[in-house]
Amino acid sequence: MDDTQRLRYSRHLLLDEWSEDAQDRLLGAHALVIGAGGLGAPALMYLASAGVGRLTVVDHDTVDLTNLQRQIVHTTERVGEPKVVSAQRTLASLNPEVQVQALAQAADEALLAQWVPQADVVLDCTDRFDTRQMINRACRQARVPLVSASAIRFDGQLSVFDPRLPTAPCYACLFPPDQPPEETRCAMLGVFAPLVGMMGVMQAGEALKLLAGLDQAPGHDTAAGRLLLVDGRTWQITTLKARRDPACAVCAGRL
Template identity: 60%
Template sequence: MNDSQLLRYSRHILLDEIGIEGQQKLLAARALVIGAGGLGSPAAMYLASAGVGHITLVDNDTVDLTNLQRQIAHTTERVGQPKAESARLTLQRINPETAVTALVERVDDARLAELVAQADVVLDCTDNFATRHAVNRACVAGNKPLVSGAVIRFDGQISVFDPRGGGQPCYSCLFPQDQKFEDVACSTMGVFAPLVGVVGAMQAAEALKLLMGVGASLAGRLMMLDGLNMEWTSIGVSRNDACPVCAAQKIKGESTC
């Protein structure tokens, strides 16, 4: 690291758990953030400020006036612009040393597999079960850690699904993809603005820990936040041995040994 980087990241470097070695890992890391809205905004902003070397943002939506109440990567002047491009501008202003790729597209399974393969960690900041399951399948197949967050009304949740650990659950173990879950949208249910900041920042924290290999992640745990009463609840999540995603992947991997 040069003198400017040593100064910029000095408060990280002062932490014994991080130090220069941990910061160098961040500088060399690649993060994939899917969704540049309420969760993706704070998550990506903290990844950039922390010095993650390359961030890929994926979002096919445009900035709307109703987004600005909570999607802090965007501004009034950018209404109508692609969210991925708007967020890229914000991240570059925060940290011009971070390389940011903005993809204005709706990714299919093949594209997800390609993007996940290039990443060291994946952050799911989307708002629908179909996309979450698609991202989960790609992460399990690509053996990449997934940091998943969700917020609606006054309720938030976050967990980590890390297929590298062996025996850890995936997103489909917790929310089986063959079950019907009703997608609830902020446009109809509403969302308390600061909660997406809380959960998005926690997603960034979990991603940074995974990249540096420090601390214990939320793998195997689901953290739920009741924002109205400001109460956290943590529950254990076990792997489903009959899961069609991670159990099938394990069998496939064993058969090729």
């Protein structure tokens, strides 16, 4: 780390738990962010501003005027542009030291099989149940921590699924693949913009703790083994214990 980097990241380095080694770990880390929309937009900006050295962002969609109510990584002038390209431009202006790989394609099994094993952490910022299940399976197989969040209307959820922990549940333990929910995309039901931003920021926070090793620091913990429910009407957060399902179709028998 050079003097310019020490200045850029000084407010993190002032934290008792945040050593230069922790910042060096971030600078050498790779985060895979799947989705550059309401969740991915703020998550990407905080990962880049904190100095995560390499970001790979996946999204097949283009910027639409309806996105700009909440997807703060994009601008009005970029309507019609691929979201990953728009995000890449914003992140380059925010922190030019960060390497951003933009993949303008849908996250399918082939893409996940290629990119998940290369990542130190994966952020699921998608809004489709089947895609979330694919991401979970890929992370379990590659033993890469997964930070998952969602937001619809005024309700948000967040958890960390860490396959490196021997008793940790996976996404399918909480949301079985054979029990898909009713259609809950924000295009159908709407979403409170500050809530989806908050959930994306929380995803970035969980990812940064994992990458910097703060999950090992006294008094710190990740959301692994917990499901956080955020009420955007009252800003109350309810924490539920998340347990491994012994009959889970994805991780059963892998204790």
